[in-house]
Every structure is written in C-alpha cells, then in structure tokens.
Amino acid sequence: MPFQASLDRAKWTFVTRRVERSRIVRHDTDFAAARPGDLILAHVDKLGQHRRVQLPSGRPSFIFPGDAVVMACGARYAPDQFEGLAEIDPKGADQLAGGGCIGRMVARNSQIKPATRLMPAARLLDAAGRAVNLADFALAPRPGAPRPPVIGVLGTSMNSGKTLAMAQLVLGLRRAGFRAGALKITGTGAFGDYNEYCDSGAHYVGDFTDAGMVTTYREPLDRIKTAAELLIAEAGHQGCEIVVMEVADGLLQRETAALIADPWLNDLLSGLVFASGDAVAAVGGVAILARHGLKPDAVTGMLSCSPMASAEAGGATGLPVLTRADLADPAEATGFALRAGLGRKEAA
Known part of the structure; x- marks a missing residue:
C-alpha cells in the first residue's frame, strides 16, 4: 500500500493526540536515527500482550495483523509488564x-505475554526533512501564569492505588467547591489515568505527553522538572486554584528516586499523599x-481497603490512613486545601 494511503488508514494512538498531522509530508526509513x-x-506483525491500542478519542481499538498504526518511539519501565528502550529495529x-509507545523490549514480567510485534514502515518527517516529534507540539510556556499550590501523590509501586487516590482527592476538592487540576508528571503515555482524572471532575487535566514526551523513562531529570513546571503553569492559566500531581511508579524507580531526592520537589509541594499496597x-x-x-499528610492506597x-x-x-471515601469527602479535601494555603469554600 502506498505511504500516504497507509498513513490515512492508520490507527493513530493516544500519545499523538496533539500532533498536527498536516505537518507530516515526507518520510524515510532511517530507523537508527529515531529518538x-x-x-x-x-x-502489526504478530499479536502478543497488547491486542488493542488507545486512540486519541479516548477509546480503545482492537488491532489485527496488517493494521497500520502511528506510535512514538520511546522507552518504558513497568515492573508489571515491560522494560523497553527507545530503539527501532527495521x-x-x-x-x-x-x-x-514503540521500541525494543529488553525485559518482561513472566506473568504476561511477549510484546506485540510491529514492523516499522516509516519515520515521519516534516517538509524540511526533520523527524516529527511529540516535542514539536508541546504546550507553550505560560509566563506570569498564577501558580496554584500542589499536593503530591506518591506510591510504593505500580498498582499501589496512586491514581485512584488522586482521582478521589480531585473529586473531594471539586465537591468542596475548588477548581482542581490533575497532573501526571512521570510514567508512560496512556489514557487510563487521564480519563479517570477527567471523570472525577478535574478543572484541567495534563500529563507529560502534553509537554512533549511519550514516556519519562530515561529522560533527563531537568526535562521532567521543566515539564512539571510547564503543566503547573498551564493549570494556573486555565484557572485552577489547586493542583493534585501524581508521580508514577514506586519510590525506587529511577526517575521517581531522582525526583524525591531533589530539593525542588520538597519546595514545590504544599501537601503529600502516599499510597501503598500493604x-x-x-x-x-x-x-x-x-x-x-x-x-506525607496521610497514607492511602490498596491497604486502606x-x-x-x-x-x-x-x-x-503515626499517620492517618484515608480510604477512597475519605479522600472524596469535601470536608477532608478542604483540610488538604487549607493546609496548602487556600481559604475555605462552600461545598458545591
């Protein structure tokens, strides 16, 4: 099938949702140069662990051998699934x-299937012959935007309950009358967490893909910090009075460990919730x-069940342990807001 026909029929994935497709006018097969x-x-060559892709519309789509897909080259670190590197083998x-996220798997959890195999067809280029990259479509800086206080959400590991805790706290803040932003500053681009934050009534939702990264694994710490600042500024520009911010994965994961060791994070946070499985x-x-x-101001997560x-x-x-119902309670959420420096509001 000709290149343009394949591109038109391709299933574009969630991480490409900000891409201006009209910018793609050329292509090459220099996969060694992919970044x-x-x-x-x-x-799609052979189905494995993933039998679907996530679309920019927010719904999943089954994939079948022969289907064309557009993904972004990237690395991944997910102890429950794969470790992979941002390398494209032709x-x-x-x-x-x-x-x-497309790359080279280097390790997988023994409880899951091998990765779905893909046959690279083209690296997408602009009119000048430059590789089209997610960073080309990142949010613009917002100098002078209001800076809302930030409540951090950290956890012991994947699936410790971070996303649920964050979504429920956003819900509680909304019920208390606050315009809350929901941000995810590390991880792998996907719509699950993003959609859950939207469903909880966040006034603004953003993640590292909005700052131009498909994943944050193996990205420089300064780039992750700059992306977080960009997202916080965007939340302030959008009218958020407070931000709840998730740092993905566990405390021992490479980027998370670097963030918690950096004084920047301590200076940034006005509150902290810690999720754990036990x-x-x-x-x-x-x-x-x-x-x-x-x-932390409180412990939560799977153990709270x-x-x-x-x-x-x-x-x-010696810390309070909060359930999901506690976090969604406007009175409890107001307590977080007050400790973060915001005044009390009438519950919505």
Missing part, C-alpha cells in the same frame, strides 16, 4: 504500551521519604 518522541508508522519492533511497604516508603525531608492493614500502617507510621 524518543519521533513518530513511527508501523504495521527488522521488527515492540509495542511497549497501549497508548502508543502496611510493611507503607512503613518502608515513609522512611525513605523522611530521608529526603518529605512527610483492609481495616486491619490500615490499623497496622497507622500505628507504625
């Missing part, structure tokens, strides 16, 4: 995430945070 964020047209590449992990995580001068685990964690850490 994180470069757009790649590929065809003989075959891997779908590293449903949101549209009491022992909560104790260890709180201790790691303390070494960097970070003290169990009264026994909650009692263990609360007793061992």
Whole structure:
C-alpha cells in the first residue's frame, strides 16, 4: 500500500493526540536515527500482550495483523509488564504500551505475554526533512501564569492505588467547591489515568505527553522538572486554584528516586499523599521519604481497603490512613486545601 494511503488508514494512538498531522509530508526509513518522541508508522506483525491500542478519542481499538498504526518511539519501565528502550529495529519492533509507545523490549514480567510485534514502515518527517516529534507540539510556556499550590501523590509501586487516590482527592476538592487540576508528571503515555482524572471532575487535566514526551523513562531529570513546571503553569492559566500531581511508579524507580531526592520537589509541594499496597511497604516508603525531608499528610492506597492493614500502617507510621471515601469527602479535601494555603469554600 502506498505511504500516504497507509498513513490515512492508520490507527493513530493516544500519545499523538496533539500532533498536527498536516505537518507530516515526507518520510524515510532511517530507523537508527529515531529518538524518543519521533513518530513511527508501523504495521502489526504478530499479536502478543497488547491486542488493542488507545486512540486519541479516548477509546480503545482492537488491532489485527496488517493494521497500520502511528506510535512514538520511546522507552518504558513497568515492573508489571515491560522494560523497553527507545530503539527501532527495521527488522521488527515492540509495542511497549497501549497508548502508543514503540521500541525494543529488553525485559518482561513472566506473568504476561511477549510484546506485540510491529514492523516499522516509516519515520515521519516534516517538509524540511526533520523527524516529527511529540516535542514539536508541546504546550507553550505560560509566563506570569498564577501558580496554584500542589499536593503530591506518591506510591510504593505500580498498582499501589496512586491514581485512584488522586482521582478521589480531585473529586473531594471539586465537591468542596475548588477548581482542581490533575497532573501526571512521570510514567508512560496512556489514557487510563487521564480519563479517570477527567471523570472525577478535574478543572484541567495534563500529563507529560502534553509537554512533549511519550514516556519519562530515561529522560533527563531537568526535562521532567521543566515539564512539571510547564503543566503547573498551564493549570494556573486555565484557572485552577489547586493542583493534585501524581508521580508514577514506586519510590525506587529511577526517575521517581531522582525526583524525591531533589530539593525542588520538597519546595514545590504544599501537601503529600502516599499510597501503598500493604502496611510493611507503607512503613518502608515513609522512611525513605523522611530521608529526603518529605512527610506525607496521610497514607492511602490498596491497604486502606483492609481495616486491619490500615490499623497496622497507622500505628507504625503515626499517620492517618484515608480510604477512597475519605479522600472524596469535601470536608477532608478542604483540610488538604487549607493546609496548602487556600481559604475555605462552600461545598458545591
């Protein structure tokens, strides 16, 4: 099939949602030159772990051998799934995430299937012959935008309950009458968390893909910090009075560990919620945070589903343990807002 026909029929993935497709007028097959964020047209070769892709519209789409897809070259770090690097082998590449990350898998969790295999077809270029990259479509800086206070959400690991905690706190803030922004500053581009924040009534939702990155794995720390500042400024520009900000993965993950060790994060946060899967992990995580001068206002996450685990964690850490219902309570959420320096509002 001719290149333009394949491009027109391709399933464009979630991470490409900001891309101006009219900018793509040329292509090449210099896959060795591909860098994180470069757009790649590929065809599905063999289905594996991922049998669907996430579309910019916010819905999943099944994929089939032979289907054309447009993804972004990127790395991934997900202990529950894959580790992958931002490398494109012309003989075959891997779908590293449903949101549209293509690269080379180097490790996988033994409980999941091998990655879906993709056959790279083209690296997408602009009229000047430059690779079209997600960074070309990042949000513009907002100098002078109001700077809302930030409540951070960290966790012990993937699937510890960070996203649910964040969404419920956003819901609680909305119920309390606050315009809350929901930001995710690290991770792998996907619509699951993004959609959940939207569904909770966030006044503005943004993530690192809006700052031009398909994932943050192996990205320089300064670039991640700059992206976070860009997103916070955008939230302020959009009228948010307070921001809830998720840092993905666990405290020992490369980028997360670098962020919590950087004084920038401590200076940035006006509050902190820590999600954990069990009491022992909560104790260890709180201790790691303390070494960097970070003290959570509360513990939450999967452990909060169990009264026994909650009692263990609360007793061992000396911190309150909040359930999802607690976080969504406008009175509890108002407490976070007051500690962050905002005045009380009438509940919506």
